[in-house]
Amino acid sequence: MLKNLLLCVWVSVLCSCAMVSLKTQDTRDYIMSKRADVLSDKHLSASAMEVVGVVAKNRRECEHQINSCIDAIEQIGLQQQSPAYLAAMSELWLYQAQQLQKQANQVDAYHNALLESARYAYAYLFFASTPVNQRVLDSRQMQVADYYNYAVQTYVNENFKRYSNAEIEASRRHGVVKLGAWTLSSDLGQLHLPQNVTLPDQLIAATQLRFQGLRNVSQRDGFGAELVAVVNQNQEADRQRTFSEMNAAPATVLLHFKGKTLDEVLRSHDVVLQGIDPFSHDTVTVNQQTVPLAANFTGAYGVWLADSGFAQQSLKTLFGREGGIERPHVFLMQPYDPNRRIILMVHGLASSPEAWVNMANDLMGDVRIRQHYQIWQVYYPTNMPIALNHVAIRHAVNDTLRHFDPNGIHNASKDMVVVGHSMGGVISRMMISDDNGALQPWLTEALGTKQIPASIAELAHFQPVPQIGRVIFIAAPHNGTHVAGGKVGKLVSKVVRLPFRTLKTLDQALTDAFSNNKRELTRLQQRGVLVPNSIDNLDEKDPFIIASQNIKISERIPYHSIIAKFNAKTELSQSSDGVVPYLSAHLPRAQSEKIIVSGHSVQENPQAILEIRRILHQDMDQH
Template sequence: MTFAGFGKQTIMHTNKKTLPITSFMLLAAAVLLPACSTVTVDKQASAKTISAQRGNIVTDNALSSDTASALLSAGLNEQACMQQFDLCLTQLSDSMLNKHYRPALAIFAELHYAKARQLSDSKNCRNALARPPLDPYYANAPLSDDDAKTQQKETDLCLTDYQARLFDAVKYSYTYLFYDSLTHDFEGTEQNTNSHRAQNRIPNDNDIQTQDIYNAASNDVITQIYQSTENANKLMGDTTVEYLPITSTKRDNTDEAAIANRSPLKSKATDQVKVMKVTVDNYNLDIYLPNENNYLQNAHKQTSALADLSSTYELRLSGLNSVSKRPGLGISLVASLDDRYTTTIRQLLVASLSGRLTNEDKNTDDSEPSSRIYPTGHLLLTGLIKPDGNSVLDALSSRKLDIHLYNPYQTESVNILNDNYPLAANFSAGYGLWLSENQLDGVGYLNLITRQPDAQLPKLFMLEPYDPDKRVLVMLHGLASSPATWVNLTNDILNDDKLRDNYQVWQIFYPTNLPILENRYQIQQLINSTYQQTDPNGQNRASQNSVIISHSMGAIIARMMLSDENLIDDLDKLNDKDILSSNEKQQIRNALKTSFGEDELKERFELQALPQVDTAVFLSAPFRGTDYADRWFTRALRRIVYLPVGLVKTFTDNLATIATQGDLAQNPLGALYLQNGASQLSDKSSFIELTKDITMNERITYHSIIANNDADITKGLAQTQPNGAKIDLSQAVEDNSGNETASVDVSDNTETSQLPPEPLVAAVTVNDDISQALTERLSDGIVPYNSAHLDGAASETIINGGHSIQTNPQTILTLRRILHKQLQE
């Protein structure tokens, strides 16, 4: 077809009809358009571009742009590739003409993982997880024998294929990531293994995507391997497990060894111990654990504790101010131990209503402090899979994979093919699981107001396996509270590399209805017992320079544990103020002596400072009591705070008899043991009268953090001591017009320009020069400044806020500064 001209000329057709030339050109263009490739350029948000570049099968459930482009360049359709996977890989390999094979490893790793995910979601593989039919008369009736055999065969083939693709995804991503250290033995490739390393290559999107593939595939392998060792109906089929004997230097006291968490084998705690051999189809997997008691004692089949593995990929931690992570290689896991201690509101209510302990509690002798020391029940692990082989081809063809599970607290980096790599960790995961399954806040409050058949004695929780080389940080909560009150502080410590590497946290959970003297005695026994069991000779770093952080009632107890005063010398002063007869006074003294015995009475009244502790921080501490405890609403509350007579009865029936005589419990001496803890916080109580002026051991460095609920007073303090003031930028300040923030017009210097509102003062570190007029007005609404202040403190910080300042960001920041300073000194 030719064109004779333009304009009004026409083209002759065989049917002799004519069309205008312009109409013909439009028709021709319409016919030709589908055969043309049209490229258009539109603008889009940079975030979308970055997301498209960095997304892959793990993050977006779609192939990455590099893998998708490789398929298109080879003329391969993604869906067809998944259907004929082996043929697809062959054709794709033939299409890659570039001599640099490293990008190809990343592409094949993603394709193998994509295929594994497709198989895991398929009907045949899912049949391995299906429950047997419940009712033979409906649609889910059991299959016939022939159909069942056919289905099982298809399921087995699917599982075998799934496992192979998953293992291949690990191997291809592994060889890509550690290309620098592996001998690259593909034909025609460069033999200089250091060539890539010499370029100091900046990690690109492909590196991040392939690390995602390695982590995701390793996560699937590790979690499913542990599930399959206990349950045949899992995606890892045809699995056999062999538990290896562990020859250890076992000690006589296994409980002591568990708490101390020593290295059972004659090597370092960071060494890896082979504990299990798993065969999956024709693959051999060796499992390694850290050389620590807490891990190895749970490695055998009879305990099956490490079978309960949770990947942090599958956990969403809410309620924490932040999640403490360490970037690096590997999968963060949490192993929940079978014998871990848990406490719930239901357990407490059942015991209270039934008037008896549960069977589980009956089997535990809580009178011994050692029975109330709880090593962490959630072990942190970081998992890595290492294919066997020192060359790329060896690693890709290997049927042997080593699964290494590390303690991320002890091991910060791992050596792979003679290069060190940082080890990933999620330090909040175990702590978050512990808080979520223990209803500590509710139990702490109900411990105060419910009648218990027997008193709940203090408990000590270790938040990580005992480390002899890390200082101990003891946290002691206040009235009607629990260790949950320290959630933000604990998490911020875990998130601070310096503090996490140098401190381990022990949290005390105690019943705040007990008389405070008894609580002090029980808590100090518990702490002493823990130090004794973890380090009998007191030689470890963990037995030196310990720190106690305490709030409210806990601070009163902490100060007594750091004092060497003999309170028995002051008992007669209390007797002089009561109106009881000398006979009644003597009766109470004799009852106390008979109840505890002379030696135990001395242990309760003769204070002795903890030798391991050299630093203390007191938060909102009512050292001289508070009149808040005597106001009408708190007096009403105190009437429902029960003294657990059962506890007193465990010592003797004599004191229990006095407790039922009413008036005798109101005299100053009797009130020391016959008043509950809440009542003893009154500034008029005999307990406060006895303890308000005690002094601490001179070797103790102590700090006070005191709350003030009047922002104007805090501002006044900041004006007198500006160097110690911290401005509150945690929230916007409303201006006079009611807006959250005032606008600032800096376009000119006219009178319409406005300045932002003056921010509040968050905290002030003060010295001894505070005027008496200010100190008399300072209070957190419950505890006045004059009750919380201690002369001789290394630092005193006033926090703008109410009594519960332990959650205040400024309080936590102040505590972290104190801990950093202690490490420097």
């Protein structure tokens, strides 16, 4: 018996090296083991370790002696055409860069490691034996693309800060920068920066930005580093014009490593930095292989809004305080594109472009909408009378169009889609209407004379704006609201102040008009002209709002209504969004009417944004 037992033990010892045990792991652990790498886990991935294992090193040894690990793999003669080798080398160099980043005296070595990582990733993606389009479902390819994007983003950001160095600045003027062992040249012909500047004043990695108040990030996965290029605003110049671009623009940056073959790419130290406008380019071609161009559209928009100061400025404007605005301004959300039609957004009372933050961002995230439209936003003084703002906004939009398209031949000058919220909806309705003579009695009564000065006659006489092809009204009080005439409305109205320039302009217009009629001029000066503010105009009993109900919307222009209903249980005809009654927002001939349970700021409601996307897709199908 003892003899048999000893025999079993002896056999077990001899066979133990060939025994395999089995245990289970859950799906999460399996996915983590496949996806964990230097970016997500700060350790080398399982895929990299398959290559490292060839030189008989474990993960701990390789990470602790990363230089010798890289040297050993380069010396063992692995086939460089092997995608696994190129991917592993990119990850190993990136791991080394992460270690060098912590050492203040290793800046050049750190930047060199970033470029090596980007170069091996570039070689893997476009020069490996297996073409990139045959690895579309390869999770390793997605990891290596991340290594490239991260390395390029970090390298460009780090060295942009060094551009103030006199030596680098001098060499950059000749188109070439020498950085360590690398020679860097640039190709910025496909990059559009605000104010047409050559270089931005600041570069920000879009992937590092987080914004409060933005629900989603509109981006496109692909090849390239997602950056935000920021240009210092010339506020004085902006005030002199009726339009401007945002001072921040999305920029996708690539580093191309010169060479026509894999061997040339891995030996070359000549690098071309290419900047591309992701609004204008969806793809990029490298070594005859076309891949999606990475893009982040939210980053620039968020940076611009965060630095705008719109929230405080819009309130200063409403109450006529210093620091407000006195005339409308058109902001272009992207570089002007002659082939993309315009979505013009007109905000409401006491508001600003911030009112459209999530709507504009989500529309930019819709690929088809982004390819067919460009967004413009009107920012106007909401303390001004509606009639004055209507005329001023018309002029601002027309001036902007004439600047970019003086002959009116671009697609951008045709079939504009206007989206107006609240008071902006009232103004938008006037932009697609014939005055129909309805406002003449109102203006005559307001001035106290039938002799209307030509300089202000357009307040009451207008035709539909020919460039507009569709309008979407959101919570618009076409027939006014009792809230404006209530206790709170009257209280706020008393502290609203009109811009001095507006009052002076009206006074000068009347003085000029009656310069040959001293008796009438004296009477007008003694009587005075009571200029209502915007809140007065929104009162359902205001003479202007009553008269404007009879203007005639153009039959050629389709329009839609999005109306909020604060209480879902209230009968529709008796409902309100808390500010605007349904019966005031309702237009009987609208092509569509969407009722959403929401408060007055319904333009930010996801259902409202989905409805606008539906309308825009319908609009595209009809053009």
